[in-house]
Amino acid sequence: MTPAHDALDRITARCGAAMRTTVAVVGGAAALVGIVPPVRPAPVVVAVLVSVGWSAVFAWVAATTGLRGWLMTVDLAVTAVLCLAQGTLVAGPILPGGLSWVAGLATMSIVVANFAWRPPVAVPAGLVVVGAHLTGARWAEAADGGLVPAGIQVVQVVATAALMTVLRRAATAADATLAAARAAQQAAEAERARRADEREQNRRMHDTVLATLVTIGTGGVPASSGMLRERAATELTLIGQVGRTLRADETVALDAHLRAAGAPAGLPVDWHLAACPTRAPVAAAVTGATVEALANVTRHARATRVEARLSTDDGRIRVEITDDGAGFDPGRVPVHRYGVREAIVGRMRSVGGDAEVRSTVGRGTTVLLWWPR
Incomplete structure (x- = not known):
């Protein structure tokens, strides 16, 4: 040219x-x-x-x-x-x-x-x-x-x-x-894409494999547990899929993805899901962030009631996860903690959305996800 x-x-x-x-x-x-x-x-x-x-x-x-x-x-x-x-x-x-x-x-x-x-x-x-x-x-x-x-x-x-x-x-x-x-721009775009893919793989590993290892390490699940074997098999499949990407032009039902993802065992969730077709990468990001938010409730909140609500307003997707658990001070979360910073906020921002965590000690936590920003 x-x-x-x-x-x-x-x-x-x-x-x-x-x-x-x-x-x-x-x-x-x-x-x-x-x-x-x-x-x-x-x-x-x-x-x-x-x-x-x-x-x-x-x-x-x-x-x-x-x-x-x-x-x-x-x-x-x-x-x-x-x-x-x-x-x-x-x-x-x-x-x-x-x-x-x-x-x-x-x-x-x-x-x-x-x-x-x-x-x-x-x-x-x-x-x-x-x-x-x-x-x-x-x-x-x-x-x-x-x-x-x-x-x-x-x-x-x-x-x-x-x-x-x-x-x-x-x-x-x-x-x-x-x-x-142009060559420098293409190289920078390739590097950004590589880093974005690397961050997404890290999020997926954090949400699943690392969480399982932590559970095992703290003695939360017996080594002979059938659930542990089933979960390990699922996560081995996930490891084998590292490096694969979703088709950006594919449209999927976000509400169906959220229902299929479910919630961690033992956590009752009150689902309110509006029908919401959207692009596959957006659905994957919202679903992953939602699953991570629910996993955090299981790990830390000691909640008795959890509500997850999906709504759409003028093309804007909004997910709200609310629990009545112990709550925490978001300002005191260590910088090295990966869950909220990358698995929730970073994941949403990677597709042009955003996330916010609102919590007060003793008064529960609300996680807000939305797209587009």
Whole structure:
């Protein structure tokens, strides 16, 4: 991709079309006004019609498809023919100094050729026009022999070639900078995606495997328990799925996901679930955060009543988990504790939502989840 070069080509094509057309129209008007003997009207009128008609075609093609090679070749040929016919088209007193309408067309062809082509082609093409104009001036016996306009035109050839070289080098540098920026952005996005996936895997491990290990380590479940074996088998499957991602375009029923996830054993939950279809990654995040909130109730709250409510309002998903347990002071939760910070809040923020934990010691806890933010 070369956006800077493409933009430069578009701008120069439009400028070339506008300049060529303007000079043809203004020069044609000057040619008609400047008809004096021995210049005859008929050749001038024909030349003006050809010049203006071709300029219209040139402008349309240049504006729609750019400065094509064939377009520039025809333009230079038309201009060269008009330059050679100066003796028929321009009154003698106007020929010296490059003041004639034909000299104006020659200048525009030189400039636009440098817009379209690189110097190895544009400079020789411009010199062809210079030679044609000089030859036509000598045939017309111009007072200065055509040398003054020829000198001016040579300077125009060199100056325009130098200017376009500078602009094209600047466009090349800009394209290189943009390419480096795109590569850096893609690398940063890949790294963000990798880290987001890593955080999600960590959350899943915290919600399940680590919780089970803590339960075993504290003696909460006998080693011979059938429930422990079943849970271990489930979590081995989870470990085997690490690295897999959900399809972002899949739509699922969030209420069904919450019912299927259920609650930890021994925790009665009063569910109030509104129907709520949503994208799979959002459903996974909300379900995971809800399960973690319920697991925290089981581990810490000593609650007798838990209520989980799912509602939707103008496309906004809201889940509220409330318990009547012991409560805690959220401000005193250690920074290294992973559960609330990542498994609930971080998980919701990873899909563009958010979460809030409200709790007071002795008065229970409420966990609010919502999406979008």
